Amino acid sequence: MPNILLVEDDCALSELIASYLQRNGFCVSVIARGDHALDASRRTQPDLVILDLMLPGLDGLQVCQLLRAESAALPILMLTARDDSHDQVLGLEMGADDYVTKPCEPRVLLARVRTLLRRSSINEPHLESDLIAIGGLRINLAERTVHWRDEPVELSSGEFNLLVVLARNAGTVLSRDHILQQLRGIEFNGTDRSVDVAISKLRRKFDDNAGEARKIKTVWGKGYLFSRVEWEF
Secondary structure (H helix, E strand, C coil): CCEEEEECCCHHHHHHHHHHHHHCCCEEEEECCHHHHHHHHHHHCCCEEEEECCCCCCCHHHHHHHHHHHCCCCCEEEEEECCCHHHHHHHHHCCCCEEEEECCCHHHHHHHHHHHHHHCCCCCCCCCCCEEEECCEEEECCCCEEEECCEECCCCHHHHHHHHHHHHCCCCEECHHHHHHHHHCCCCCCCCCHHHHHHHHHHHHCCCCHHHCCCEEEECCCEEEECHHHHCC
């Protein structure tokens, strides 16, 4: 039974979310303060964290930073204001893997939780080869580790999943819609910037200059291209 840590100070909303997730096979721990989140995460060892942005003690962005500093692999799902793209982008920049807008539809939240758990391989064994090797890049799917030129690279769960999608499709231009379908099971709505933010973060991790990126190229009007040759030594 996957263990979820819900950090939400709205009692009515937290009760609704916790009850719905529990009915669908999850164990849920609830806390209402941001400054208690890190200790709760250490104590409960959650498989996924659902994190509100507006919290007493510490806000959700600060909590996200602390959680991400302790674990690059822990999936973090943020609850954000419905039309506040600034908060959504900030959350992704701070290490969140996905976001759901409030007031949230429980079925949508459940689908996002299941997608994140599936993508982080918590509930599914690996059926394919455990290693993706492209030039100096090594991606170990079983251990969820990445090495670039024999040096380890720390990636969040979302960054790792995105890198795998790109590497598996090396040499093929992937649209934002295709990437979102693979990562989150949703279609691109024309305004969602989560893919662009995640691509930018990946580029920084591999010293791929955003102005003239070569490893992960922008193909204007079409999407992104993982260039196999640029990952050679």
